[in-house]
Amino acid sequence: MDPTFRPAVVIDNGTGYTKMGFAGNVEPCFIQPTVVAVNESFLNQSRTSSKSNWSAQYSAGVMADLDFFSGDEALTKSRSSNAYNLTYPIRNGQVYNWDAMERYWQQCIFNYLRCDPEDHYFLLTESPLTAPENREYTGEIMFETFNVPGLYIAVNSVLALAAGYTTSKCEMTGVVVDVGDGATHIVPVADGYVIGSSIKSIPIAGKDVTLFIQQLMRERGEKIPPEDSFEAARKVKEMYCYTCSDVVKEFNKHDKEPGKYIKHWRGIRPKTGAPYSCDIGYERFLGPEVFFSPEIYSSDFTTPLPVVIDKCIQSAPIDTRRALYKNIVLSGGSTMFKDFHRRLQRDLKKIVDARVLASDTRLGGEVKAHPVEVNVVSHPIQRFAVWFGGSVLASTPEFFAACHTKAEYEEYGASICRTNPVFKGMY
Amino acid sequence: MILLQSHSRFLLQTLLNRIQNLEKCIELDHHWVEFDDVRYHVQVSMKNPHILLLSLSLPTPPLETVFVGGLPFGAIEAIKAAYGVIVQILDPPRDGFNLTLKLNLSKLPQDEDQRHTLLVKIASVREVVLGAPLRVILKHLASRTVAPDIDQFVALVHRPNESFFLVPQAEKVTVVFPMRFKDSIDTVLATSFLQEFMESRRTAGLSNAPPCLWSKTPPLELKGVTDDELSANAGFVTFVILPRHVEGRKLDRTVWNLSTFHAYVNYHVKCSEGFMHSRMRRRVESLIQALNCAKPDQEKTKKTPQTRSFKRLKQGFLRAGNRMLE
Numbered sequence A: 001m002d003p004t005f006r007p008a009v010v011i012d013n014g015t016g017y018t019k020m021g022f023a024g025n026v027e028p029c030f031i032q033p034t035v036v037a038v039n040e041s042f043l044n045q046s047r048t049s050s051k052s053n054w055s056a057q058y059s060a061g062v063m064a065d066l067d068f069f070s071g072d073e074a075l076t077k078s079r080s081s082n083a084y085n086l087t088y089p090i091r092n093g094q095v096y097n098w099d100a101m102e103r104y105w106q107q108c109i110f111n112y113l114r115c116d117p118e119d120h121y122f123l124l125t126e127s128p129l130t131a132p133e134n135r136e137y138t139g140e141i142m143f144e145t146f147n148v149p150g151l152y153i154a155v156n157s158v159l160a161l162a163a164g165y166t167t168s169k170c171e172m173t174g175v176v177v178d179v180g181d182g183a184t185h186i187v188p189v190a191d192g193y194v195i196g197s198s199i200k201s202i203p204i205a206g207k208d209v210t211l212f213i214q215q216l217m218r219e220r221g222e223k224i225p226p227e228d229s230f231e232a233a234r235k236v237k238e239m240y241c242y243t244c245s246d247v248v249k250e251f252n253k254h255d256k257e258p259g260k261y262i263k264h265w266r267g268i269r270p271k272t273g274a275p276y277s278c279d280i281g282y283e284r285f286l287g288p289e290v291f292f293s294p295e296i297y298s299s300d301f302t303t304p305l306p307v308v309i310d311k312c313i314q315s316a317p318i319d320t321r322r323a324l325y326k327n328i329v330l331s332g333g334s335t336m337f338k339d340f341h342r343r344l345q346r347d348l349k350k351i352v353d354a355r356v357l358a359s360d361t362r363l364g365g366e367v368k369a370h371p372v373e374v375n376v377v378s379h380p381i382q383r384f385a386v387w388f389g390g391s392v393l394a395s396t397p398e399f400f401a402a403c404h405t406k407a408e409y410e411e412y413g414a415s416i417c418r419t420n421p422v423f424k425g426m427y
Numbered sequence B: 001m002i003l004l005q006s007h008s009r010f011l012l013q014t015l016l017n018r019i020q021n022l023e024k025c026i027e028l029d030h031h032w033v034e035f036d037d038v039r040y041h042v043q044v045s046m047k048n049p050h051i052l053l054l055s056l057s058l059p060t061p062p063l064e065t066v067f068v069g070g071l072p073f074g075a076i077e078a079i080k081a082a083y084g085v086i087v088q089i090l091d092p093p094r095d096g097f098n099l100t101l102k103l104n105l106s107k108l109p110q111d112e113d114q115r116h117t118l119l120v121k122i123a124s125v126r127e128v129v130l131g132a133p134l135r136v137i138l139k140h141l142a143s144r145t146v147a148p149d150i151d152q153f154v155a156l157v158h159r160p161n162e163s164f165f166l167v168p169q170a171e172k173v174t175v176v177f178p179m180r181f182k183d184s185i186d187t188v189l190a191t192s193f194l195q196e197f198m199e200s201r202r203t204a205g206l207s208n209a210p211p212c213l214w215s216k217t218p219p220l221e222l223k224g225v226t227d228d229e230l231s232a233n234a235g236f237v238t239f240v241i242l243p244r245h246v247e248g249r250k251l252d253r254t255v256w257n258l259s260t261f262h263a264y265v266n267y268h269v270k271c272s273e274g275f276m277h278s279r280m281r282r283r284v285e286s287l288i289q290a291l292n293c294a295k296p297d298q299e300k301t302k303k304t305p306q307t308r309s310f311k312r313l314k315q316g317f318l319r320a321g322n323r324m325l326e
Helices: A041-048 A054-064 A072-080 A098-112 A132-145 A156-167 A206-220 A226-240 A247-256 A283-289 A305-314 A318-326 A340-363 A382-394 A398-402 A406-412 B009-020 B075-086 B112-123 B125-130 B132-142 B184-201 B250-259 B261-293 B298-302 B310-325
Strands: A009-013 A017-022 A030-033 A036-039 A068-070 A084-087 A121-126 A150-155 A174-179 A184-190 A200-202 A263-268 A275-280 A328-331 B028-034 B038-044 B051-057 B087-090 B099-104 B154-159 B162-168 B173-178 B212-215 B236-241
Touching (some): A009 A382, A017 A098, A017 A382, A017 B028, A030 A098, A036 A098, A068 A072, A068 A098, A098 A132, A098 B009, A098 B261, A121 A156, A121 A398, A132 A406, A132 B261, A150 A398, A156 A174, A156 A382, A174 A305, A174 A318, A206 A226, A226 A283, A247 A283, A305 A340, A328 A340, B009 B038, B009 B051, B009 B112, B051 B125, B075 B099, B075 B112, B075 B125, B075 B132, B125 B132, B132 B154, B132 B162, B162 B261, B184 B212, B236 B250
Parallel strands (some): A009 A121, A121 A150, A174 A328
Antiparallel strands (some): A017 A030, A036 A068, A174 A184, B028 B038, B038 B051, B154 B162, B162 B173, B173 B236, B212 B236
16 A cells, blocks of 8 residues: 555654654654663673673674663663663754664654554654754665655744644744754744744753753752752753743742742652652742843853844844744743743833834834734644644645655655755745 | 564553543544554544544455454454453444444453553554454464364465465464565565574574574465465565463463564564664764874864853953953
8 A cells, every 4th residue: 555545654853852643643642752771781891802702792782782762761761770871862953863863763663653664654853953964864764774655854943833824824924933952943934934044043942941940959959869950950840930020020929928939849869769859949930031031041142032033033034024023933842831922922022112113213203113013822732833733734635745755765865855945935 | 672562552551541530521533553554543522531432444454364344253252352341342333444442441440450451451452353363273272173164274464465374283383474575675684684583593592482484485385375475575484383382371472473573573674774874874983083083184173272152252352452441
């Protein structure tokens, strides 16, 4: 049977979590951390030992390529045994370790989704700043190792926009603010084409929020075991953090009614299994605040997120700007903080209004500018918006025509994956 | 992971999720496909949150296999025996599927362990349905009899339009898999993999494993099967299953491993391709390293000052400039 009759496999590999499933569904089948635990003891052994125990080396070598775990299993395995080392194949939105990535994909396909890769078309995602070589490499692995019949590598911000497309209105123009675990990109898209020259990225992402919370808690002297402190900070971030409208007011609120705002965190020491607990105070709102006043976290980068978004739109072609302000779409796990979109909309509106007012006074009231509509769109599936967009895209009949096929790959080689059509717009 | 698990991971996850919040009314409608073209569909409606409809579609059977009402023979009995009261078979099944089961989640046993075992069993519905005929034959082997009204050999579907063959006898059952692969590289790898399989059977530790044989040409047991069904580009694998391999609890494992043998080989072929790639990558890296070492002007590049960021550098310059102005 032709693979086009089966649903395509959609895998969105993020720095923190990988979302995988089949096209046509509303939710991914699995959301797993992108991590591989490899048993490296075999590798080191084979280097040092002599030739005498050849058969032991041989069988060790045979087993080594299968002795690894991925996702949640990897995390539990590395905690319980010292033989396994954790490897994060993706860093800051870019594939960093191809060996680990290939193994991770292998586990996604055979262990989690349990499908035959020869039976399905595949949709993978990439960040808008991926190098063409990386795209070729992805194509090579997919066609050579897994023999996929067809492959489409989509830009994740376009997919995030496509996710909003079905829930609200038919709009393929907008700015995607994609705040993941390892990378933050602000990508303007006009009619489905990425405006490549205006993409902005900032060095603050979900992981930095976690690190900041970890730092705050450590400085306050909470008794958290050091080996668990990063994981605990991540859980605190995911469960208790929210965005406030004004930091000073929020501090006052916390000081007046500590009982209402201070939460407790209970954890278990990974080594001994003994329970511990600690308080969570200001970090609840200070964590997400690093996006709006980055100076509290780092001295290298001090431009707030709303200003960067404004700069990004201002650098886009002038005829698209109003449409871009009108549709600012959030995606990625780190935009899930409560009221994140309200704060972003308010701050951005302030910047835009100030500029409109300035130009009005400069013109002396002769010409009045139309007010600029600023709209930050948030939807409930933000966490896997990119995956959902991919699922929608891959269930259309046009998808199969847009894919690179195995026959094309065999004819022309990996260079067919080099360029992505969404960058070939008029801009 | 060396062997494929018999339960569908996603189905088990969905079931466990449903059990945990049974009171919450969630609309659920999910479909997915597993290897060998087995399709699943799960549906829960808002009205009856404790009823779960599970539909299953099987690979298209080739002509030589026996299918009764869209299911392999013995499947209905196997389902009834495995699940009992909590499952009801709907007739006719959902459009486009071979089987629809209506699960009543409120009838699950209260005991935690029992419930989990049953849920895992439901998640391995594929093993129960597709492995049913194989199980019937192997059960007869365990009691050293031959099932009545059975031909000299039996064909069982395991992939779309492909089947494997059983030759049941009182003392042994011979299982023959024609191995077919689409890609030429896969064919070569699979062939050497299967030869290695046969070799390693001879080592001392595996003397109790079923005897295994690989040959380029169809084995003699399959005389009388048409040539069409016997065209295999990666040869034929023969296992001889003896009564000791199907005793008691071993039966389930044997049924699963035999009915997914092709998927197992395919998985390992892909794994070894991945392994080869990583070795090739390591080799390229070491060669690049050797090239880098040979560069003559390496000394110079090392001496460049390392500043943390351009901005710091700039601030330093500005500060120096201000001081000069003062």
